[in-house]
Amino acid sequence: MLKKKLQKALNDQINAEMYSSYLYLSMESYFQSISLGGFANWMRGQVQEELMHGMKFYDFVVERGGRVTLDAIAKPEAEWKSPLDAFEAILKHEQHVTSLVNDLVNLAISEKDHATNIFLQWFVSEQVEEEATVGGIVDRLRLIKDNPSGLFMLDAELSKRVFDPAGE
Numbered sequence: 651m652l653k654k655k656l657q658k659a660l661n662d663q664i665n666a667e668m669y670s671s672y673l674y675l676s677m678e679s680y681f682q683s684i685s686l687g688g689f690a691n692w693m694r695g696q697v698q699e700e701l702m703h704g705m706k707f708y709d710f711v712v713e714r715g716g717r718v719t720l721d722a723i724a725k726p727e728a729e730w731k732s733p734l735d736a737f738e739a740i741l742k743h744e745q746h747v748t749s750l751v752n753d754l755v756n757l758a759i760s761e762k763d764h765a766t767n768i769f770l771q772w773f774v775s776e777q778v779e780e781e782a783t784v785g786g787i788v789d790r791l792r793l794i795k796d797n798p799s800g801l802f803m804l805d806a807e808l809s810k811r812v813f814d815p816a817g818e
């Protein structure tokens with residue numbers, strides 16, 4: 651049985667993951683509005699991935715005999731100054747999510763909830779991967795600066811992303 655303190659924290663994380671999905675959907679719309687379909691496609695992958703993260707937390711709470719209670723999802727930003735501005739915002743957001751996951755691990759350890767701690771390890775690794783991927787795109791956008799051909803090449807590359815739920 652899940653302790654109330656952990657149940658509350660895991661419910662908060664469901665909301666954080668749903669907000670991430672909503673934020674990335676807003677970014678997908680921003681990229682569509684500036685005719686960068688490849689970037690928009692990459693964001694769609696993020697939208698689906700975050701939704702899957704939220705559902706992983708949801709299923710875990712239920713599996714542990716806890717109760718999921720859904721809260722309002724905050725309104726995301728709608729505009730960014732440039733693709734670089736948007737990707738810097740993604741990186742900052744993912745760093746924030748990493749700190750939330752780390753706080754959850756600390757709580758699971760202090761509450762001696764080993765099952766939750768083990769469950770969270772997947773997210774610890776996932777955040778390393780997320781920050782590395784997004785950080786790599788930020789670096790490339792910094793190199794590209796205002797070069798349209800560089801931007802279109804990156805757009806073509808990002809158009810190839812296919813969300814694979816099994817690959818996570």
Ligand code: FEO
Nearest residue numbers: 667700703747780
């Ligand atoms: Fe669910 Fe991108 O962290």
